Every structure is written in C-alpha cells, then in structure tokens.
C-alpha cells in the first residue's frame with residue numbers, strides 16, 4: 001500500500017502514540033499497587049528510548065551492532081562529567097550526553113561503514129569492548145569499576161518554571177515528556193526521505209549506490225545518530241541511577257538491547273523495541289523474584305524468536321490487530337534477519 | 348563529441364586479466380549493443396562504466412568529462428543509470444517506491460529527516476507515470492518481491508528510467524524470460540531507442556540485431572568485432588560463432 005498523507009507514516013502523532021502516552025501517564029498511580037515500584041517505570045522508559053535508538057541501526061538500517069552499550073554508557077559518563085566539570089545545567093548536560101556519544105559513534109562509523117553483515121557485527125563488538133575497557137581503566141575520570149558517583153538529578157528549568165526532579169514520580173514524568181518528544185522525532189525520522197533511503201540501502205547497497213546515493217555516508221550518519229540518541233538515553237540513565245557505571249557498556253549488556261529489540265519485533269515494527277523492553281524488564285522483576293534463572297527463560301525466548309518467530313511479539317500483535325497475515329510478517333522478519341547477517345550483496 | 352568515450356580500459360582481478368584494452372565510443376542517442384559469450388567480461392565492463400570497479404588502466408569520459416575512478420554514486424548522479432543481470436531491486440518496497448527512491452528529486456532530499464516521504468504526492472505521481480511506461484500501471488502497490496519474474500525485469504528498467512538518465516546501461520534485460528517476455532521487453536526498449544543513449548548487453552540476437560545501431564562483440568576481455576548489425580554478419584568471428592544467424 002502506498003501511504004497516503006493521511007496515513008500514520010505521515011502523521012506527527014499517531015493514535016498508537018497517544019494511547020501509549022496516556023497509559024504511561026497513569027503508571028505512577030497504580031504501579032505500586034500491582035507489586036512493582038515507580039523506579040521500574042523510569043527504567044522502562046529510558047531503556048525504551050535506548051532500544052528505539054538502537055533499532056535505527058538494527059531494524060531500519062539492517063546493520064548488526066553488538067556494542068551499542070558503549071554509547072549508552074558514554075552518554076551516562078558525559079552527563080556526569082559535564083555536571084561536575086562544565087556546568088550543572090540539565091539541558092547542557094543532556095546535550096553533552098547526546099553530542100559526546102554521537103561523536104564516539106561517528107568515530108567508530110568511520111571504520112565500519114564500508115561493511116555490513118557479520119564483519120560489521122564483529123567490529124562493533126571490538127569497538128564496544130575498547131570503550132568499555134577505557135571506562136574501566138581510566139579510574140581518575142570515570143571512577144573505574146566503582147563508577148562515577150553522586151550524579152545529581154538536576155532541576156528542569158523551563159524559564160517560566162523550574163521543576164525539581166529528585167523524586168521518582170517527578171523524574172518519571174520528566175522522562176515521559178522527553179520520551180514522547182523523542183518518539184515523535186524518531187517516528188518522523190524513519191518515515192522521512194532519509195529513513196526510506198536508509199531502508200533502501202538495507203535491501204540493496206548496490207542499487208542504492210547506482211541510484212546516486214552515497215551509501216557510506218548514509219550508513220555512517222545513521223550509526224552516529226543512533227549512538228547520539230543512545231547516549232542521550234544514557235544521560236537520563238545516569239540521572240536515574242544517580243551514577244554512571246561501566247557495566248552498561250559491557251558486551252553482555254550490549255547483548256540485552258539486541259535481545260529486547262529482536263524479541264519485541266524491532267525487525268518488523270517501529271514499536272518492537274519498546275515491547276521488548278517492557279517484556280524484558282518486567283520478566284526480570286517478576287520472574288526474577290521467583291527464580292534466579294530468569295535470564296535462562298528470556299534467553300530461550302530469544303532463541304525461539306531468532307529461529308522460528310523473527311517477527312517477534314510486535315509482528316504477532318500487528319497480525320492480530322491490523323488483519324495482516326502472520327505469514328507475511330514472518331517472512332518480513334526472516335528477510336530482515338537474513339539481510340542482517342547475509343553479508344553484502346555484490347554484483 | 349561522443350557522450351561516452353572509453354579508451355584502453357584494463358581490468359584485472361588478482362592476476363586474472365578480465366578486460367584488456369577496451370575502447371568504446373558511443374555518440375549521444377545511439378543504441379549500442381554488447382554481445383559475447385558468458386564470462387567474456389561484459390558485466391565487468393558495465394561495472395567499470397558505472398564506477399563499481401576501478402580500471403587498472405585506461406580512461407572513461409562522460410560528456411567530455413573524465414570520470415575514471417569516480418565512485419558509482421557520483422557517476423549515477425551524472426546521469427548514468429543501469430539495470431542488473433542479477434536482479435537488484437528493493438524487494439520489500441512496493442514497485443512504486445522502488446522507482447520513487449530513484450527519482451533525482453527524491454535523492455536531492457535524501458537527508459531530509461523530518462518531512463514525510465509519503466507526504467509529497469509529486470514523487471508518487473512521477474513514479475506511477477514511469478510504471479505506466481513499462482507496463483506496470485496496476486502493479487504500483489505490489490511489493491517488488493511479489494511481482495512475477497517478467498514484471499521484475501520491467502521494474503529493473505523502470506527504476507533506471509526513474510533516474511532520468513542520459514545513458515541507460517542494460518545488462519541482459521531479457522535474461523531468463525520466455526519468448527513472450529522477450530517480446531515485451533523488446534517493445535519496451537524499442538520505444539526508448541533514440542530518446543536516450545543506450546548500451547545493452549544481450550544474448551538474444553534477434554533483440555539486439557533489430558534494435559542496435561552498432562554492436563561490439565567482446566570475447567576474452569577484448570573487442571573482437573564491431574559494426575552495424577548488417578556489417579557484423581559479414582564478420583569472420585561472428586560467422587564462425589554462428590551468432591549472426593538471426594539478423
């Protein structure tokens with residue numbers, strides 16, 4: 001179907017967004033009553049933003065990045081270091097998280113953007129490990145394994161009013177606001193001409209190049225952009241945790257965002273990463289309360305998705321709701337997986 | 348001055364010489380055919396012409412400008428479009444979107460990150476017009492991978508046409524088609540003849556001999572014969588290989 005200007009892809013705000021925000025806005029009122037806690041809501045929002053940013057690379061561009069935790073972590077450190085050494089202003093520090101992680105992403109992109117497939121994956125892992133090692137070893141700057149502590153939740157100053165974000169509920173609503181704006185921006189991005197070109201390049205670099213697109217530049221830019229937004233989410237995470245730790249940059253934590261995104265259905269749906277984050281974090285808390293082996297179950301789910309259900313949860317939901325055939329979603333997911341690891345399609 | 352001037356092009360892969368001193372001059376508006384056995388180096392020649400492979404020697408001039416060694420996106424932007432022997436489409440996109448992404452106007456907005464790609468009806472309309480010219484008028488909404496083989500061949504050409512090229516390089520456009528399909532493609536390509544410069548690699552001799560103004564025969568990476576179709580029939584090489592029998 002060709003999207004008409006009235007279709008969701010051309011909208012600034014879609015019905016799905018509205019419903020999601022409304023539901024999320026009520027979370028602080030009932031989350032404690034269902035046996036969870038407000039901080040979980042904050043974590044879910046931040047990880048959702050991170051996973052959406054990550055999916056620009058994985059889902060939209062079809063590039064397997066397995067070291068994305070590095071940019072999330074760099075954003076967290078940048079937020080803290082800016083607060084301590086530059087200026088304790090929320091907006092400046094968040095901008096720093098975005099910019100520094102984006103720069104790190106751009107630097108890595110210089111070395112990997114001529115690649116795709118498994119080579120690309122390997123190089124993102126290598127660079128991720130380098131950043132992680134640097135974070136651990138530069139004790140004086142990052143606090144090493146102890147982390148960068150005493151990061152403050154700076155007040156949100158809007159000029160006409162300033163809000164204290166120290167409490168979890170206030171901070172939750174702040175993160176929800178930021179999340180809402182970021183979702184609109186990312187939605188616009190993937191449906192813009194740029195987003196379509198990125199999606200075209202995913203399907204055939206060869207054809208895109210012969211249509212006049214500078215494939216390398218597009219791949220490098222989407223990676224840097226994704227790193228920047230991941231870093232922005234990392235800045236929020238530093239505020240949430242009141243600290244920045246190297247652990248989020250580790251390979252296994254980078255793996256989490258891949259698992260969340262794939263299980264949720266990021267290969268076929270914009271919302272897949274968000275669904276994956278919800279499932280992952282709620283499983284962690286609910287199943288994790290019953291057994292230490294919750295990761296085993298999530299791991300099994302992940303394997304099942306990769307092997308049999310590449311459309312993920314979002315694919316199943318779309319098939320049920322939008323009356324799309326599950327089979328076509330599955331094919332779409334399968335194709336996306338193949339494009340991720342099939343290597344270049346030359347000649 | 349000719350639109351395309353290739354002189355002394357050599358290509359080697361490792362120590363294997365694939366193209367050796369290829370010269371080719373194509374005046375604007377000409378339909379130039381390339382033929383030769385499999386593995387002769389025809390596709391490699393297109394790869395050189397379109398910037399995919401850098402020649403180890405020789406030069407390529409397009410409209411008087413030296414484009415040797417330029418990357419493929421730059422050469423494409425100068426107005427050289429190509430189709431692929433092994434079909435290379437955006438399989439998950441609709442036929443219309445395949446063409447749309449190739450429009451120069453769309454490319455000019457390639458870094459536009461906030462407007463809706465679907466919001467500009469101009470692109471969709473332009474793409475639809477091009478689909479009509481290749482006989483895919485009612486297939487615009489069909490995903491490329493769900494099209495029939497023949498329709499995919501037509502879409503290959505539609506995408507290249509969408510670029511509004513000055514030169515169209517067709518790499519075995521009828522490859523894999525049955526006789527009806529070949530007929531359809533011949534009609535389609537025949538209609539393009541004269542409107543833009545065309546270089547076509549083709550095995551179907553009837554197709555080539557009826558459309559080409561000039562044909563080069565490539566064998567072992569060299570041009571072994573060249574001339575108008577009726578001249579080529581007298582050529583020793585062509586006679587021996589029995590290629591001219593359809594003309």
Ligand SMILES: Nc1ncnc2c1ncn2[C@@H]1O[C@H](COP(=O)(O)OP(=O)(O)O)[C@@H](O)[C@H]1O
Nearest residue numbers: 360361365383384385386387388389390391392
């Ligand atoms: N990228 C490459 N690397 C190595 N060898 C190649 C490459 N591309 C083509 N060749 C070789 O060059 C020769 C000519 O190939 P090609 O140009 O595709 O022939 P044709 O299109 O005339 O059938 C073949 O033997 C092929 O194996």
Ligand SMILES: [Mg+2]
Nearest residue numbers: 389390391432
């Ligand atoms: Mg060939």
